[in-house]
Amino acid sequence: MFVGGLVLVILALASPVRIEKEESKTQNSADVVIALDISNSMLATDVKPSRLEQAKSFIQRLTPALDGERLGLVFFAGEALPQMPLSTDYEALLMFTRNAHPDFITDQGTDIGAAIESCKRLLETNSEAGRAIVLISDGENHEEKVLQRVREAYEAGVLIFPVGVGSAGGANIPIGQGGFRRDGVGKPVRSSANETLMQSLAESGGGVVLNLRDSNRAIETIKNAVSRLQKSAVTANATSRKIYYFPWLLLAALFLLIAEQVMQWKKK
Numbered sequence: 001m002f003v004g005g006l007v008l009v010i011l012a013l014a015s016p017v018r019i020e021k022e023e024s025k026t027q028n029s030a031d032v033v034i035a036l037d038i039s040n041s042m043l044a045t046d047v048k049p050s051r052l053e054q055a056k057s058f059i060q061r062l063t064p065a066l067d068g069e070r071l072g073l074v075f076f077a078g079e080a081l082p083q084m085p086l087s088t089d090y091e092a093l094l095m096f097t098r099n100a101h102p103d104f105i106t107d108q109g110t111d112i113g114a115a116i117e118s119c120k121r122l123l124e125t126n127s128e129a130g131r132a133i134v135l136i137s138d139g140e141n142h143e144e145k146v147l148q149r150v151r152e153a154y155e156a157g158v159l160i161f162p163v164g165v166g167s168a169g170g171a172n173i174p175i176g177q178g179g180f181r182r183d184g185v186g187k188p189v190r191s192s193a194n195e196t197l198m199q200s201l202a203e204s205g206g207g208v209v210l211n212l213r214d215s216n217r218a219i220e221t222i223k224n225a226v227s228r229l230q231k232s233a234v235t236a237n238a239t240s241r242k243i244y245y246f247p248w249l250l251l252a253a254l255f256l257l258i259a260e261q262v263m264q265w266k267k268k
Contacts, residue, residue, distance in 0.1 A: 001260035008253035012246040020241045028231035029070045030130040031086050033119040034059060034093075037137035037165075039077035039110045040102050040181060041191040044138070046171035047212070051193075052100065055136045055165050058215050059097045062134070063090050065223045070129070072122040075100060078107035080118035112141045112201070113149040116160070120153055130229025132159040134222060135201070136212075138166040139194030146197075150204040159229070160205025161222055165212045166193030 036059065042052040063071065070086040073093050081104070083096045102108065115135060123131045133153065139162075150160055170192030173181040180188040195211075202209035207225070210218035 001256045001263070005253040005256035005260065008249045008256065012249035012253065016245045016249075018243045018245070020243060026233055027068055027088075028233055029068060029088070030132065030226050030229040030231055031070050031072070031123050031127060032066060032132045032134060032226055033072040033074060033086070033122050034062070035074045035076060035080070035115040035119050035133060035135045035137075036097065036100060037077070037110060037112075037115075037135075038075045038100050038102050038104060039140070040108050040173055041110065041138055041140050042165070043102065044166060044171040044173050044191045046167045046169060046191075046193075047165065051138055051165045052102075054212055055163075056097050056100060058136065058163070058165075058212055058218070060094055061215065062219050062222065063094060065219050066226060069226060072119070073097070074115055074118045074122065075104055076111060076115035076118065077102065077105040078109035078111055078114075079105060080111065080114040081105060082118055082122055085122055086124070109143070110137065110140045111143040111146075112137060112139075113143050113146040116146075116149045116153050120156070120158065123158060125156075127232055128230060129232035130159075130226075131157060132161065132207075132222075132226055132229065133205075134161045134163060136163045136165060137198070138191065139164055139197040139201075140191060141194065141197055147200055147204050150201055154204065154206045158205075159207050159225065160201065161207040161210060161225070162198045162201040162205070163210045163212060163218055164193055164195055164198040166191070168192055168195060 043050050047054050072086045073084040073096055075081050075083055084093055119133045170190050172188045173191050175181050182188055199209045
């Protein structure tokens with residue numbers, strides 16, 4: 001029994017796995033790009049555990065609600081960086097989202113206009129599918145002409161749903177070892193969510209202003225609006241699923257090792 005348990009532990013450490021593949025299929029989808037603000041201000045803790053972590057949690061809940069749609073992902077701060085093109089690979093999108101951090105972009109600040117332009121480039125202009133942008137930010141925009149960029153996107157047929165995070169009261173921006181980010185004269189930088197700007201973005205972009213204070217309403221509103229968008233036939237990529245056997249091997253090994261100890265105890 002001891003030798004058998006040891007063999008099973010070794011097999012479990014080898015992590016045997018079986019891969020099940022699902023064939024590609026054709027489905028009708030709209031195109032949605034999620035733009036996530038990863039500027040330093042998103043580290044503020046006026047909402048718990050932080051604005052950025054709350055935004056990540058929201059995306060993790062929003063993604064399955066948009067099942068069947070093609071989703072893309074853009075990170076932005078002082079500039080915008082596309083992370084994933086339009087795809088039905090939701091696991092990849094969630095992985096990128098979990099790893100999001102301000103360190104990804106060296107040019108800090110918040111340029112919402114650049115995020116809109118980057119999202120527009122991901123959205124295919126020759127596609128017949130309806131197009132939408134879900135923009136998650138605290139609204140601390142540091143660049144001009146953002147409303148003009150939003151209006152231009154809306155006129156091009158793109159709906160924009162601003163989702164605010166943070167509070168008007170704001171909070172200091174933490175850095176490592178319990179300190180706070182400071183300005184040029186040494187005062188702690190206090191970041192406040194700009195709800196007025198988020199409202200203006202919604203009005204200019206044909207969407208509805210939403211806030212993570214009521215994340216359920218935000219998800220339901222976006223889901224219903226996207227479901228009404230025009231769909232186009234796309235081929236979903238073949239997906240694969242890994243089935244791991246090591247938990248069962250460890251369970252069997254544990255049973256054998258416990259049984260061996262019990263028999264030793266009885267023998268004594």
